[in-house]
Amino acid sequence: MKLSQLCFLATHLTLLDTLVAGIPGCDTSNKAQASKPEFCLEPELKGPCKDQMTRYFYNATAGYCEPFVYGGCEGNKNNFQTLSDCLVTCSPSSRTICPQI
Secondary structure (H helix, E strand, C coil): CCHHHHHHHHHHHHHHHHHHHCCCCCECCCCCHHHCCHHHHCCCCCCCCCCCEEEEEEECCCCEEEEEEECCCCCCCCCECCHHHHHHHHCHHHCCECCCC
């Protein structure tokens, strides 16, 4: 994925979060933190193999998903093929508590 595509996606996710915050009865301040999988807190893990695949991990310290180079074996679960998968699974801004419409 190109940098311009990543910026486009990040901008739209931020805009979506802002729009959702404007929905009456939608509490974006109460993120569903308890339901974030524990593996989202694991560090990036390249593994011992020598392949070079671009993957994404949730950087719990920074609070967002970042790319890293995965070797192809013995990684952990904080390893996503796409930025979108990482954001949907681990990013707090993608998980708000809203009423069913």
